[in-house]
Amino acid sequence: MNVDLSVEIGGLRLKNPVLTASGTFGYGIEFADYLDLSRLGGIVTKGLSLLPRRGNPPPRIVETPSGLLNAIGLENVGLENFARDILPALAKTGTRVIVNFFGDSVEEYAQMAAELDGLGGVDALELNISCPNVKAGGMAFGTRPESAAAVTAAVRARTGKTLIVKLSPACDAVAVARAVAGAGADAVSCMNTIPAMAIDPATRRPRLANVTGGLSGPAVRPVAVKMTFDVARAVTIPVVGVGGIMSGDDALEFVMAGASGVEVGTANFTDPCAAVRVLDGIEAYCARHRVREYRTLIGSLLTDGAPTSCG
Amino acid sequence: MGKGRASPDRPAETVRGASAAGISLVRHLSGGYFLMTLDVPVSFSAAVPGQFVMVRPPGRYPLLARPISIHDCRRVGRAARIDLLVREAGEGTRALGALRRGDRVGIWGPLGKGFSDAAAKRRVLVAGGRGIAPMWFLARRLFDAARADRPAIDLFYGARSSDELHYVDEFRAIGVKVHIATDDGSRGYKGMVTGLLRDKLGVKTRPPRHKKKEPAATQLGMFDPAPVPPPAPAATVEKAPPPVFCACGPMPMLRAVHDVAAALGAICEVSLESRMACGIGVCLGCAHETAEGGLMHVCKDGPVVDSRVVFGSGVQGGTGG
Ligand SMILES: Cc1cc2nc3c(=O)[nH]c(=O)nc-3n(C[C@H](O)[C@H](O)[C@H](O)COP(=O)(O)OP(=O)(O)OC[C@H]3O[C@@H](n4cnc5c(N)ncnc54)[C@H](O)[C@@H]3O)c2cc1C
Ligand SMILES: Cc1cc2nc3c(=O)[nH]c(=O)nc-3n(C[C@H](O)[C@H](O)[C@H](O)COP(=O)(O)O)c2cc1C
Ligand code: FES
Numbered sequence: 001m002n003v004d005l006s007v008e009i010g011g012l013r014l015k016n017p018v019l020t021a022s023g024t025f026g027y028g029i030e031f032a033d034y035l036d037l038s039r040l041g042g043i044v045t046k047g048l049s050l051l052p053r054r055g056n057p058p059p060r061i062v063e064t065p066s067g068l069l070n071a072i073g074l075e076n077v078g079l080e081n082f083a084r085d086i087l088p089a090l091a092k093t094g095t096r097v098i099v100n101f102f103g104d105s106v107e108e109y110a111q112m113a114a115e116l117d118g119l120g121g122v123d124a125l126e127l128n129i130s131c132p133n134v135k136a137g138g139m140a141f142g143t144r145p146e147s148a149a150a151v152t153a154a155v156r157a158r159t160g161k162t163l164i165v166k167l168s169p170a171c172d173a174v175a176v177a178r179a180v181a182g183a184g185a186d187a188v189s190c191m192n193t194i195p196a197m198a199i200d201p202a203t204r205r206p207r208l209a210n211v212t213g214g215l216s217g218p219a220v221r222p223v224a225v226k227m228t229f230d231v232a233r234a235v236t237i238p239v240v241g242v243g244g245i246m247s248g249d250d251a252l253e254f255v256m257a258g259a260s261g262v263e264v265g266t267a268n269f270t271d272p273c274a275a276v277r278v279l280d281g282i283e284a285y286c287a288r289h290r291v292r293e294y295r296t297l298i299g300s301l302l303t304d305g306a307p308t309s310c311g
Numbered sequence: 312m313g314k315g316r317a318s319p320d321r322p323a324e325t326v327r328g329a330s331a332a333g334i335s336l337v338r339h340l341s342g343g344y345f346l347m348t349l350d351v352p353v354s355f356s357a358a359v360p361g362q363f364v365m366v367r368p369p370g371r372y373p374l375l376a377r378p379i380s381i382h383d384c385r386r387v388g389r390a391a392r393i394d395l396l397v398r399e400a401g402e403g404t405r406a407l408g409a410l411r412r413g414d415r416v417g418i419w420g421p422l423g424k425g426f427s428d429a430a431a432k433r434r435v436l437v438a439g440g441r442g443i444a445p446m447w448f449l450a451r452r453l454f455d456a457a458r459a460d461r462p463a464i465d466l467f468y469g470a471r472s473s474d475e476l477h478y479v480d481e482f483r484a485i486g487v488k489v490h491i492a493t494d495d496g497s498r499g500y501k502g503m504v505t506g507l508l509r510d511k512l513g514v515k516t517r518p519p520r521h522k523k524k525e526p527a528a529t530q531l532g533m534f535d536p537a538p539v540p541p542p543a544p545a546a547t548v549e550k551a552p553p554p555v556f557c558a559c560g561p562m563p564m565l566r567a568v569h570d571v572a573a574a575l576g577a578i579c580e581v582s583l584e585s586r587m588a589c590g591i592g593v594c595l596g597c598a599h600e601t602a603e604g605g606l607m608h609v610c611k612d613g614p615v616v617d618s619r620v621v622f623g624s625g626v627q628g629g630t631g632g
Contacts, residue, residue, distance in 0.1 A: 026593030034419070034591075046593075054606060061588050061596035063375050063403070068588060072595045075606075217374055246371075269375060269588040270367060272419055 003286040005279075005294045007041075009238045009261050010186025012124045012162040014041040014096055017255070017294060018279040021242050021265030022047050022100035022126060022166070023072065024216075025275075027086045028093065034272035038094030039279060044263060045082070045090075047100045047128050050112055052078035062207040064198055067219030068266050071210035074102065079112065083119055091121030098164070102128040109141075110154040117159035124161055127152065127185075130168030130192035142192075143171035145179035156184030163187075164240060169194050169220075169227055177231045189240035189263065190228045194220055217266040218244040225253050232258025232299060246274065248281015255282075258299040331369075331415045335392070337408070342475035343399045344441075345408045346382070348392060351418060356391040358384045360449035361425030361557075361582055361615040365590035366395065367417040368406045377403045378587045378610070380445040380559075381421060396477065398441040422590045423614050426580050430460045431555040435512075436487075437467045437568045439504055439560025440475065445582060447478060449557060450487050465490065467511075469504025469560070473497040504560075505567035516570040553577035558618075569618035579618040585609040 005016035019042045025031060028043040037043065055075025062069050077086070079101075090097055099122050103109035109127070116122055129142030129151055141151045152165055165185040167173050169192070177188050193214025198207040206212070224243025232239045241254025242263035251262040267274035286294055336348035355364075358381050367376035383394040399405045410416065426449055434453060438446045450464055469492040470476050476498060482489050491499030492507040500507040509515065553575040558568040559582035572579030585597040592611035599609050602623035607613065 024594065026591075030591055030593050046595075055595060055598065058598045058600070059586055060598055061586050061594065063373060066371070066374060068374060070588075070594070070596060075595050075598070218371070266374070266588075269594055271417055272589075272591065 001287045001290070001292070003283055003294060004292060005283065005286070007260050007295055007298075009240065010124075010162045010164065012042075012096065012098075012186075014261060016041040016279055016282075017261040018251070018275055018282070019044050019096075019098065019240065019261055019263045020268065020275050021263035022128065024265040024268045027077075027082065027090060028097070029086065029089050031268075031272060032093070035276045039276055040095045041261060041279075042096030042098050042123070043090070043093070044098045044100050044126055046076050047074050047102050048076050048079050048082055048112070049074065049102055049104075050079055050108055050115075052076065052081065057209040059207070059209055060213075062198055062213075064196075064215065065219060067196075067215050067217040068269070069196055069198055069208065069213045069215050070193070071208045071213035073210065079115060083115075087119065087121050096123045097121055098124045098126050100126040100128050100166070106141075106151055106154050109151050110158050113155040113158040117161055122161065124164060125155070125159060126164045126166055126189060127155055128166050128192070130166050130170075142166075142168045142176065145172070145175045148176045149179040149183040152180040152183035152185050164189050166192055167227070167231070168192050169223055173227050174230050174234045177235050181235045181237050185237060187238040187240060187260075188231060188235065189242055190231050190259070191220075191224045191243050194223060216244070218246060218250075220244050221250060221253070225257050228254050228259050229257035229301075245278060246270070248278055248283075248285055251278050251282055252285060252297065255294075255297050256299070256301040258301075260295075260298050330418060332418045334410055334412055334414050334416065336412060337410060339408070340477055342470070342472070342477075344475070344477060345397055345399070347395045347397065347407065347410075349395070349416065349418065350387075351391050351393055353386065353389055353391050355393055355421055356384060356386040358393070358421035358448075359425035359428075360452050361445050361559075361580075362421040362423050363445075363590070363614060364393070364395070364418050364420030364422060365587070366407065368410055369415055369417070373403045373406055375403070375588050376417060376419075376590065377407070378422075378584075378590055378614075380582070380614075381448055382444045383448050383451065384421075396441070396444040396447070398475075400441075419590065423610055424612070424616075426557050426582075426615050427555075429555060429578070431462050432460075432552065433463045433465070433554035435465050435467065435508075435554045435556045437469075437504060437508060437556065437558040437560065437564070439469050439564040440471070442558070442560035442564075442582070443468060443477060445559055446557075447482070450482060450485065454485055454487075464488065465511075465554075467492070467504050467508045469493070469507070469564070471495065503564070503567075505564055505571070508568065508571055512571060512575070514571045514574045516567070516574055556580065556618075557615075558582070565618065566622055569622040572618065573624070580615050581618045581621065582614045583609050583616060583621065584614070 022044045056073030164187040165180040166189045193216045196215035197212045221244030228241045238260040240261045241259030246267045264275040332349040332351045338346045363380045365376035379395045382396040464487045471494045492504040556572040556579035565581040588594040588596045597609040598606045
């Protein structure tokens, strides 16, 4: 059976709904040895800032039950190096390129947006206002509806490209989603990592040099599905689901909860071919359940009349 | 950032692959070690000593793969076979050790930069504990019959106790001169392997200075793989060119080996460890501070680096190790 997997996210047409999550797929081209990049719906890059950033001191990662705790601190090569050394190759991979970016101030976010708007080969932008591991530039903007709307509006004014705003789970996500939708976002992604921490009792020390970090992986999936479900019902713009997706069935949880597309993150570390396996899983599900158009699965959750408010 | 850069003294990154590999042997050894043999695609046979693989048991737990050095590697028909020598350190390595012949693991590699292939009349290998793992592959390669420049190899091998020493006879059988140290004196020299190394080479390094380097705040800190200039020969060198040192083990040991090599004006290559999630340069989790206050990524810029990259170009004192 031929399944139509295509989907549109805020004006951006994708051949299929599977994207890679920022920070888990490098700048994309590193994976060319492992999978056929052209099969992906799109690649979301590591979060970029105007200038290169060093990130946090090590240790930066530790495994926790079914999860990964990280405090990378947004280390990245900076916009200029990306545009010169990486983008030309990335733009030729035959998939959509979505640049994730952040700034230290509203002005910096706006300047980034303006420069990215002028870059050929960049198909869409993902605005990170939800990183738990840096003081400025991250969650400081994303946890209050007013500041989230202000950053979104400033960025919207400088770019006509599809704008996805990435939300934090550590706030009233529905209120922030409504605020950024009102400020001109074309879509939202749910969610960034959950602020978290782990301690080594043997040494009485935090396991990360940064003391706290962000939790990702299968451990966070139910939180992300619920957030997707809540946000998808609160806004009319499309939602991208992200958090702990390891398989096609995991991805479909988000889709049924209301997501139009999905991002595969931590799974890329457990298997460099994970994103393609998720895609294969979605396609197999569609074939098995005689779903001709993937799009019809979006928000297709059956609750059989059960109340869907908090319980 | 895509493909690794080859430099004259370091091998280029080789073809990589990701797949499920069948286990053809698990042999439990004393001291909490096990040897695992895996049937892998032929692309793994391009591995060089010092490179590693990311390996993960099947199923959902543990979540992340673990970095493990290639202990040996050979081509078998149209495929390849690699050996891993692992010490059970925690849940991830224990889960690997619980697997049986016929089970499958997720694996990708060979990864990172290995020991350089520089010609040297004499090599001194120094291994602490599980740091022995890559040394077997290295010694075997250096002794490869096809090579005209077969060097003399001394292996200084330290462990806590004699039950944690493995393959000593095998090293001797291929012609490696093995010098053993154990913390408890149950075999060989009693004390640290670097103490034995200093004794045998007649090197005295300066006492520790305990100076902590502050990373330069203004420096961006990306690792610059520009080649480090050759060390200035120290006043103490004898006529014969100094050996090339290759070390793998805990950080204090690596530093002490670096100090010995620096005192002799010798090249020293050390294999670093860091927690890793991806092994392929994308998670940025394996960052390691350099002597200059910058950052390198152990999985891509290492794990084997010139010791001056992490310890600077001077002798910093012979602490613990
Ligand atoms: C390039 C490289 C090559 C390696 N080769 C080998 C090898 O050939 N044989 C072998 O037995 N081990 C090797 N190691 C170490 C091995 O990866 C760790 O022992 C393993 O990841 C620990 O996982 P765990 O779940 O068993 O233990 P955990 O419970 O995660 O940790 C146990 C202890 O080890 C420390 N630790 C955790 N991860 C690492 C790490 N990546 N490096 C160093 N310490 C760590 C923890 O802080 C803790 O103290 C290598 C490491 C690297 C980076
Ligand atoms: C190591 C690591 C680095 C990350 N870096 C970024 C980043 O630069 N920008 C961003 O918006 N999200 C970043 N994230 C968050 C992921 O994109 C994703 O939202 C989160 O990990 C949840 O998805 P997962 O459970 O599938 O990984 C990072 C996550 C990890 C694990
Ligand atoms: S382990 Fe992921 S970047 Fe090195």
